[in-house]
Amino acid sequence: MSKKIIEMVNEGDYVSLKPVLEEMVAKKIVEKIGKKKEEFIADLKEKRAGKKG
């Protein structure tokens, strides 16, 4: 992917490059929200375990 991006930059094809970058950013955002979700679930499990204990 990085090679493809570099090629597009060298060719000055920024019109094609932008959606590729946006997709990468969108994936990163989804990953980050997913991480928040995992942290939340882990936190919730800890609290439940604490209550049961």
Next chain:
Amino acid sequence: MDFKDLANKILNEGAETPKTKKTDSVESILESLDQKMNEEPSSDSSSHSDSDMAEKKFKKDAKKAAAYVKSDPNELVVDMGKGMKAPKNVNENVSPKFLGKLNYMPNPLEHTPGTTFKHVNEGVVYIRTEGENLWESFVSDGKPGKNAYPSGGGGLGLRDVNATIAAATGGVSVYVSGATSGTLFTNNLIVNNIIYQTTITSSSIQLDPTYDNQVVINASAVTIKLPNPPITGLEYTFFNRNFAYTISAAQSIYYNGTVANTQSVVSGTNILFCAYDGLVWAAK
């Protein structure tokens, strides 16, 4: 016949001939001139040196003119010598192109919509907009210099990427209310990796025991900003407490189907959100 008169006559003849191509006219003039000169040699030997000089001058000027005429005017730059350049013309049929790395803002009126260039001092790629005839920031590569963040190498600066992600995820809150089992939602709606802002004014939030990871929001008002103009082909999934249903035929949003048409704002009450695989789906 005087040389100048002869040249003028040939020039006039050439101009009157519609089939004569502009680019060929000078060459054909020179050829015709040679022929005429051979056919009608000057009997006046005293004017021979003058006519030679005039012919040389004429040929020199004609070559210059030919160089200009032969050049495609859409190529824009024709060296006329001593820093003189031909004026730039815009051909709307020419496909948009990348102008290269520049340290100034070119006149947008001289370029077709979609034309891009990279401003080397700003680290920004600008694109010529269609409607407003202006340059618009398109892709940021980060500013160069000692205080600049290192570029990601892909045309988008690390700082810009982080700022974009921070702006998108900064308002995301993952929580449950009155929960006895785990479920969560965010205040953003994400569909096909595109984030749509939602505003929820909720009066109460309940968990639905029937399904995992589902939250029923008895909201007094919910606003979801969907893309405008609508994006077709996005898949939305909608839930109710007991069944899935179509929001509205007029809005053409269908359960578990594709969006054929949407309106920019959907609002209503009793919205159910379902968090699934990191994506948050919304239903009215």
